Amino acid sequence: MRSYSQDLSGGLENVPVLIENSVPKEALSYFQYVPENVQGPGCDLDPNAVTLPGCSCRVQSCFPERCPCLRFGQTYDSRACLNQHPQDATYSRPVFECNAFCSCGESCQTRVVQNGVCVRLGVFSTADRGLGVEALERLPCGRFVCEYAGEVIGIDEARRRQLSQTPLHMNYIIAVQEHKGLDRVTQTFVDPVNLGNVGRFINHSCQPNLIMLPVRVHSVLPRLALFANRDIECYEELTFDYSGGQNSSAETAKLDEETHVGADGEEIPQKKVCRCGASNCSGFLPLDMSILH
Numbered sequence: 001m002r003s004y005s006q007d008l009s010g011g012l013e014n015v016p017v018l019i020e021n022s023v024p025k026e027a028l029s030y031f032q033y034v035p036e037n038v039q040g041p042g043c044d045l046d047p048n049a050v051t052l053p054g055c056s057c058r059v060q061s062c063f064p065e066r067c068p069c070l071r072f073g074q075t076y077d078s079r080a081c082l083n084q085h086p087q088d089a090t091y092s093r094p095v096f097e098c099n100a101f102c103s104c105g106e107s108c109q110t111r112v113v114q115n116g117v118c119v120r121l122g123v124f125s126t127a128d129r130g131l132g133v134e135a136l137e138r139l140p141c142g143r144f145v146c147e148y149a150g151e152v153i154g155i156d157e158a159r160r161r162q163l164s165q166t167p168l169h170m171n172y173i174i175a176v177q178e179h180k181g182l183d184r185v186t187q188t189f190v191d192p193v194n195l196g197n198v199g200r201f202i203n204h205s206c207q208p209n210l211i212m213l214p215v216r217v218h219s220v221l222p223r224l225a226l227f228a229n230r231d232i233e234c235y236e237e238l239t240f241d242y243s244g245g246q247n248s249s250a251e252t253a254k255l256d257e258e259t260h261v262g263a264d265g266e267e268i269p270q271k272k273v274c275r276c277g278a279s280n281c282s283g284f285l286p287l288d289m290s291i292l293h
């Protein structure tokens with residue numbers, strides 16, 4: 001069992017995010033903890049501005065039949081867990097929570113991600129993947145764990161940051177694409193390298209125990225929320241699939257066989273060996289080529 005003491009969040013989360021005592025201070029010297037997304041270069045909106053309308057349900061907890069925030073159905077159960085299995089197709093639809101403009105109570109069942117980290121997590125040194133995060137309590141399937149929070153940046157900034165990296169750098173930029181109708185795609189880029197929360201220490205696995213869902217709370221900008229996709233034991237390392245479940249190995253494999261220089265002559269970061277140890281491991285970390293095109 002690892003020994004933990006300090007709170008990485010400095011009191012900014014509901015529960016301390018513990019750091020293993022053996023993690024060297026230098027490993028975190030350039031990092032500043034922010035519990036929620038912040039506006040970064042190229043992002044036109046302040047992620048903390050309230051840009052969604054509220055409901056007028058004057059009840060403690062909203063009903064799906066009446067509440068416009070629940071037009072796609074009830075998302076959570078009374079234990080703040082997803083009320084369908086996380087792999088269920090339901091979650092390919094947008095998820096909205098009640099927000100600051102809503103008339104319902106603060107204990108409304110439709111407020112989960114906005115309540116922040118409520119489970120005990122520990123940041124520890126892995127043998128071969130830098131730092132990682134483990135659960136310090138049992139987590140039931142569907143439980144909200146934490147956000148992947150950081151600077152929300154525009155695509156040009158994401159491209160600039162990605163191209164400035166070499167395979168020796170750790171990559172923290174997550175690009176989430178959402179399909180709206182047949183021809184509209186919205187992209188959200190979050191980079192928690194310097195400003196971020198506990199989510200930025202979670203490693204990739206080809207057989208993960210978390211799933212990432214875009215959840216809208218007060219703003220049209222989604223928050224990237226991580227939920228348990230099965231029951232998780234205390235001291236299990238937490239992981240999610242950096243590709244969001246889409247198999248990007250074909251594209252990354254092509255990159256490796258051919259060239260590491262893009263069409264405009266720019267250097268393209270090379271793919272990295274995946275050390276998740278899963279039986280279905282694809283061999284390499286997903287590399288989101290949509291940022292580079």
Ligand SMILES: C[S@@+](CC[C@H](N)C(=O)[O-])C[C@H]1O[C@@H](n2cnc3c(N)ncnc32)[C@H](O)[C@@H]1O
Pocket residue numbers: 128129130131132169170171172200201202203204205272273274275276285
């Ligand atoms: C979002 S960070 C995860 C936290 C990171 N381990 C740290 O120490 O801050 C992503 C980086 O961690 C490393 N990493 C994450 N999952 C990995 C895996 N399955 N195999 C090898 N390296 C991994 C890679 O360097 C990757 O670019």
